[in-house]
Amino acid sequence: MRAGSAIAAVKRRSASRASRLYLFVLPATLLFVVFIAYPILWVAGQSLYVGTSAGAVFAGLANYTTVLGDPTFWTVVRNMFLWGVFTIPVQMLIGGVLAYFIERHTHALRGFFRTMFFLPVVTSVSVISLVWVQIYAPYYGIAQEYLKHVGIVMATSPIGDPKSAIYALIIVNIWQWTGFSMLMYIAGIANLPTEVLDAARIDGAKGWRLAVHVIVPMLAPATKSLLLLGVIGTLQTFPIVHLMTGGGPNRASEVFGTFIFKQSFVLGDTGSGAALSVIVLVIALALSLIQIAVLGARLTPAGRQRP
Amino acid sequence: MRKLLFLATMILVAALSAASANAEQKEVTVWSWFVQSTMEKSIAAFEKAHPDVKVKYTYYNYSPEYITALKAAAASGSLPDVIGLQPGSLTQQYRENLEAVNDRAAKQWGDNWAEKIFPVNRKQMLMGNPKGDENYYIIPQESQVLCIWYNRKIFEKLNLSAPKTYDELKAAAKALTDNGYIPMFQGAADGWQNENVFLMLANQFSPGIVDKAQAGETPWTAPELVAAMKAWKGLFDDGIFQQGALGAHAYPTGAQLFAQGKVGMMALGSWWMQESKFPPPLSEFVQNMDGFDFFYLPPVKDGNPASPPVGGIDIGYGLTKNGGKNPEAWTFLAELTSGVGLQEALNDLNDLPAFEGYSPKGDITDHVKELSARFMADLPKAENQRFASPAVAEALDNALAGVAAGSIEPEAALATVQVATEKALAVK
Structure with missing residues (x-):
């Protein structure tokens, strides 16, 4: 009997402790509901209406069919695909190589190189856009000044040609964000267990073999994180495109961010802007789930994972 | 104690009067x-x-x-x-x-x-x-009134005068280019600057035609507007605008180069005069607007008048x-x-x-x-430069960029503006 009451008392205490623990989750839950869940639901609701806020009329899925029937939407999908396919692997590759050489082959100037390559990440996008517009400018531009010494004359600006505009913007994005990939890999390399590296060296692995067969696989968590962040970053692309081309010429470099902005704020068509936002949300969710399902959710640096 | 009381009273009075002043403001x-x-x-x-x-x-x-x-x-x-x-x-x-x-x-x-x-x-x-x-x-x-500003000091140096015909405009652009200047800076990455030049052209072919088109009274595919669109493409092909104009912005790039005396001409408007009131240092051209004067776009086709004021x-x-x-x-x-x-x-x-x-x-x-x-x-005699519907302005911006890039023909581009106009008018 005494044992039974003791168990009951423990259970009561445990239940009370559990309910107290829920209180700790409350602030984060409230913030999530107010700043994330409610806006998402509000936007989803708006996507079902057409007209202005004062005279909005329920239109069901009309905004979705309009958006999906708009050729610009498919230009945007193509641009986003190109953006993701080029920026994510190239940034990871260059960032990884930089991290490897900085961490393993520089000593006194390590801090200097880390800072220099990371500088574009913390530079204002407005400044980056202004500088790259000048770099790309033919005839009077910065690149042209150097190219003329080897007899090359730029006839057009890469961002002024519908065929090359998106690629020109992708190059700027890679230039800006490679430093972030580098930093992630530097953190990964710094966390590599030295005993594994020493064992590999004793087994005769060095140079290229050590990098490709030992270090790269052990940096998989950093790679997965960069992949996930890269996909999300791709879908969130806005300032560089808005400032450099405005989505032009003739919508050739439009991305989801600029398309949503134009529909909602320039054209005042809040309904289709909201429908586009919901579509982007669904795409982002689906891609994230696929990545987690395929690659796993282990995103912590190697050797630091909790058991 | 009395001193303390007096001090407290004074502070209270000061606080009350400050509050009262705030209430009145x-x-x-x-x-x-x-x-x-x-x-x-x-x-x-x-x-x-x-x-x-x-x-x-x-x-x-x-x-x-x-x-x-x-x-x-x-x-x-x-x-x-x-x-x-x-x-x-x-x-x-x-x-x-x-x-x-x-x-x-x-x-x-x-x-x-x-x-x-x-x-x-x-x-x-x-x-x-x-x-x-x-x-x-x-x-x-x-x-505002839209116009073509030109650097009169550069023009004087090159023995040029404000062009009165399209041939003179082309000759001026060539002389400027040959001497290392940007002929006419067009920030064609900006829809607004393209609209402005197109309005100058269209009103030259038929004053007020853009207003009629956006009101649905004239189709955007009318011969005058198609001619204006072809003339727009000509400004790129004939070397009037600088190379790579489609990737350039009027502000800050174009305006800075123009103010520094590296550009011969630029389609802006009466607001350009304010450059002379910006904080120093100002270039010799901007100082009191000494380097600048303006003209209206000369006739791009025989028989046309010069562009009327638009604004x-x-x-x-x-x-x-x-x-x-x-x-x-x-x-x-x-x-x-x-x-x-x-x-x-x-x-x-x-x-x-x-x-x-x-x-x-x-x-x-x-x-x-x-x-x-x-x-x-x-x-008082200016033609209208504004659009009632943002969707029509956006469609025109895209049409102008597409034609300038050579990715769409003028007639087809204007047909897309017509579609946008009909849609906007139907909603209204």
């Missing part, structure tokens, strides 16, 4: 993209004339900051008392949040107040209103529903658009007035006075 809140330094001068002049009113001005970049801030504030009912507006689409987007100002304006300036505003501005004030709605939701502060409202202001509850808000709006506030903006050469009877005063050279007088003489 009325406040007007204003949002706009208007140049902050000029607005501060206008506000200072207003506060001097109305010492019991304090104006709190918030400056935003126009895009994306200003238009997103307006949207968010309108949705939450927290718009300021007075907001900066452009006529047509921007005003129409916020019409439901704005007070009709007809009665207040009539009381302020008399029953015939609208006649004191230049005709093109008056037309733009009603642009996009639903049929039968004759209310004014925007009061214009400044007007209208540069910026106007609206009284929000919140501002309608604050009597001082209208007082400020009135002074800003036709009073001490406007005069300060004009003295800063920000642009031309929207109301008749004003001219810039103060430290201004004869050359600038002459430029300003020429613009003012042309303003």
Whole structure:
């Protein structure tokens, strides 16, 4: 009997402790509901209406069919695909190589190189856009000044040609964000267990073999994180495109961010802007789930994972 | 003890009088993209004339900051008392949040107040209103006239004069290019600058045709507009615009190069005069506008006249529903658009007035006075430069960029504008 009451008392205490623990989750839950869940639901609701806020009329899925029937939407999908396919692997590759050489082959100037390559990440996008517009400018531009010494004359600006505009913007994005990939890999390399590296060296692995067969696989968590962040970053692309081309010429470099902005704020068509936002949300969710399902959710640096 | 009591009493009296002064001080809140330094001068002049009113001005970049801030504030009912507006689409987007100002304006300036505003501005004030709605939701502060500015010092050096024919324009562009200058800087990555040049061209072929097209009275595929679109492409192909214009921005790149004397010509407007009032150091060209003069686009086809003046409202202001509850808000709006506030903006050469009877005063050279007088003489006969529907303006921007890039033919491009126009008119 005494044992039974003791168990009951423990259970009561445990239940009370559990309910107290829920209180700790409350602030984060409230913030999530107010700043994330409610806006998402509000936007989803708006996507079902057409007209202005004062005279909005329920239109069901009309905004979705309009958006999906708009050729610009498919230009945007193509641009986003190109953006993701080029920026994510190239940034990871260059960032990884930089991290490897900085961490393993520089000593006194390590801090200097880390800072220099990371500088574009913390530079204002407005400044980056202004500088790259000048770099790309033919005839009077910065690149042209150097190219003329080897007899090359730029006839057009890469961002002024519908065929090359998106690629020109992708190059700027890679230039800006490679430093972030580098930093992630530097953190990964710094966390590599030295005993594994020493064992590999004793087994005769060095140079290229050590990098490709030992270090790269052990940096998989950093790679997965960069992949996930890269996909999300791709879908969130806005300032560089808005400032450099405005989505032009003739919508050739439009991305989801600029398309949503134009529909909602320039054209005042809040309904289709909201429908586009919901579509982007669904795409982002689906891609994230696929990545987690395929690659796993282990995103912590190697050797630091909790058991 | 008595000293302490006296001190406490004095502090209490001071605190009470400060609180009382604050209670008497009325406040007007204003949002706009208007140049902050000029607005501060206008506000200072207003506060001097109305010492019991304090104006709190918030400056935003126009895009994306200003238009997103307006949207968010309108949705939450927290718009300021007075907001900066452009006529047509921007005003129409916020019409439901704005007070009709007809009665207040009539009381302020008399029953015939609208006649004191230049005709093109008056037309733009009603642009996009639903049929039968004759209310004014925007009061214009400044007007503009579009033109081609040229660097007269460079022209003089190269023995050139302001072109009067298309051949002379081509010859001037070639001479400028051959001598290492940018011929005519076009920021063709900016839709607004492309629209402006196209309006100059279209009104040359048939004055007022763009207005008719956007009202659905003439198709966008009319021969005059197709010809104007072909002439637009010609400006790129004939070397009038600089190479790579489609990737260039008028501001800040083009304006800086123009001010530094590296550009021969640029399609801007009367607002360019304000460069001479910016803080030093100023280039020899910008100083007192010594290096600059303007002309209208010469005939691009035999038999055409030169482009007529095109222009209208540069910026106007609206009284929000919140501002309608604050009597001082209208007082400020009135002074800003036709009073001490406007005069300060004009003295800063920000642009031309929207109301008749004003001219810039103060430290201004004869050359600038002459430029300003020429613009003012042309303003009453200016053709409209604004669009009632943002969707039509957007479609035209895309058509112009597509034709310039060679990715679409003029007729097909204008057909897309026609589709956008029909859609916009059907919604209305």
